[in-house]
Amino acid sequence: MALWKRNATVEQLNAAGHNTLLQALGIQVTEIGEDFVRGTMPVDARTHQPYGLLHGGASVALAETLGSTAAALCVENPQMAVVGLGINANHIRAVTSGSVTGTARALHVGRTTQVWEIRIEDDQQRLVCISRLTMAVVPRPPSA
Numbered sequence: 001m002a003l004w005k006r007n008a009t010v011e012q013l014n015a016a017g018h019n020t021l022l023q024a025l026g027i028q029v030t031e032i033g034e035d036f037v038r039g040t041m042p043v044d045a046r047t048h049q050p051y052g053l054l055h056g057g058a059s060v061a062l063a064e065t066l067g068s069t070a071a072a073l074c075v076e077n078p079q080m081a082v083v084g085l086g087i088n089a090n091h092i093r094a095v096t097s098g099s100v101t102g103t104a105r106a107l108h109v110g111r112t113t114q115v116w117e118i119r120i121e122d123d124q125q126r127l128v129c130i131s132r133l134t135m136a137v138v139p140r141p142p143s144a
Contacts, residue, residue: 003035003106005076013069025058027065030101037070038103043095054095059120059129063089066104067116067133074109081140082114089131098123104133112137 013029021027025046031038039062041047047058064087071082100120108115113136120129 004073062102063118063131070104071114071135082135085134087133093128
């Protein structure tokens with residue numbers, strides 16, 4: 001049985017990123033598995049820091065995007081939303097070109113909180129960054 005309480009396609013998730021940071025950084029959701037959400041991000045001028053390496057903040061943006069997306073798919077009640085409480089990241093390996101792929105998997109999916117682990121790997125499947133994202137499940141604001 002899949003973890004997800006809401007149905008979404010990769011195309012719908014990517015369309016939601018139009019005109020956002022996701023589009024600016026080139027982040028794309030590529031797969032929704034039984035218990036994971038996967039996506040990619042290019043390592044190029046958009047995501048480099050001044051020394052030509054993948055910017056740690058770009059890695060964190062990818063991690064939060066994938067974890068938040070997965071968290072939202074786990075909330076059945078349309079009156080509820082997910083918001084980030086905290087994120088941490090350990091940057092393991094430098095990347096200068098190509099792309100990185102992140103995979104978000106749940107560590108805990110509760111009624112009021114969720115914790116996600118996001119592994120980001122380079123094109124050779126080497127660990128680049130490991131991140132943990134904590135989400136709160138809260139009532140959706142009336143205007144949302």
